[in-house]
Amino acid sequence: MTLLTHWEGEPVSVWTERWRVPLFEAHDEVGSTSDRLKEIAGQGAGLFSVVISEAQTAGRGRRSATWHSPAESGLWLSVLLPAPSRSVAYLPLIVGLATARAIEQAAPGINAGIEWPNDVVIAGAKVAGVLCEAAGGGPMQPVAGVVAGIGVNVRTPVGGFPQDISGRAISLEGAAEARVSRSALASAILTELVRVTKSEGSAGAGVAVEPYGRTLSQPTLEALKGRDVLSNRRVYSEQEGAGVARGILESGALLLEREDGSRVGVVAGSVRPE
Numbered sequence: 001m002t003l004l005t006h007w008e009g010e011p012v013s014v015w016t017e018r019w020r021v022p023l024f025e026a027h028d029e030v031g032s033t034s035d036r037l038k039e040i041a042g043q044g045a046g047l048f049s050v051v052i053s054e055a056q057t058a059g060r061g062r063r064s065a066t067w068h069s070p071a072e073s074g075l076w077l078s079v080l081l082p083a084p085s086r087s088v089a090y091l092p093l094i095v096g097l098a099t100a101r102a103i104e105q106a107a108p109g110i111n112a113g114i115e116w117p118n119d120v121v122i123a124g125a126k127v128a129g130v131l132c133e134a135a136g137g138g139p140m141q142p143v144a145g146v147v148a149g150i151g152v153n154v155r156t157p158v159g160g161f162p163q164d165i166s167g168r169a170i171s172l173e174g175a176a177e178a179r180v181s182r183s184a185l186a187s188a189i190l191t192e193l194v195r196v197t198k199s200e201g202s203a204g205a206g207v208a209v210e211p212y213g214r215t216l217s218q219p220t221l222e223a224l225k226g227r228d229v230l231s232n233r234r235v236y237s238e239q240e241g242a243g244v245a246r247g248i249l250e251s252g253a254l255l256l257e258r259e260d261g262s263r264v265g266v267v268a269g270s271v272r273p274e
Contacts (some may be wrong), residue, residue, distance in 0.1 A: 002028045007052065008183040015183075019190050022046030029071070031058035033078040034133060034149035041080055041135040041144040048194065052077040052186065073157040073171075075182050079193055080135060080145045084212045089267055090252025091212070092118040093224055095130045095148045098196045100227055102188035103128065103152065107176040113229035116245070116254045116271060120152075121229055125170035128152040150189060154180055196220065215250035224248050230273065238269030245271070 253265030
């Protein structure tokens with residue numbers, strides 16, 4: 001693990017100031033940007049601190065799935081967000097919404113959808129994933145925040161995607177058929193993360209207020225519904241079985257309509273289109 005002094009042609013200090021974040025670390029390679037951010041969160045790093053790495057050797061998604069994150073192919077970053085005072089199921093959704101909006105800013109003409117609960121997709125293929133994990137603070141601060149790990153496939157890796165995800169994954173540059181600036185993408189993600197957490201009640205970095213409501217705000221819920229790629233599709237839910245997805249609830253749960261017409265909110269487990 002080598003700490004970089006420059007990232008995307010600029011000193012790290014320039015990005016720290018430009019993004020107005022309390023701390024920014026850039027690495028050539030780490031096991032996981034989220035694990036590294038948890039470490040520095042425990043040392044007192046402020047909200048909206050950022051860790052980026054050119055490559056990850058132990059990147060992960062939900063349920064400990066491996067996230068393929070080789071060098072020179074993606075944007076692998078983690079951001080320390082405010083921690084909710086209670087369990088908030090919708091957190092991965094709003095991080096996914098911020099990522100989808102940022103992708104469209106960095107690659108004009110692209111339409112990014114959200115596949116519940118934490119994937120960003122383009123034309124049915126996964127371009128980005130989100131994993132939110134609690135970060136412990138020091139002895140006087142049991143919870144430092146929530147580490148939002150975000151991985152975006154910016155360009156197709158040399159040799160292509162691994163066989164187990166080939167055909168289900170897509171790169172942003174491949175979809176846009178144009179070069180995409182990783183720095184512009186990272187900047188847009190950070191801007192959108194601040195925006196979406198504020199829209200859910202946050203007053204921004206460093207302000208000790210309740211950052212999230214009990215349910216999604218109406219504007220955010222409508223924005224998610226407009227990007228919901230599972231809506232009205234047959235799906236199989238690990239938790240609740242087969243049915244038709246009928247949208248996202250205010251709690252962040254996926255509304256599933258079963259074969260008998262009954263409806264239930266899916267709050268955990270995997271969901272896949274049939």
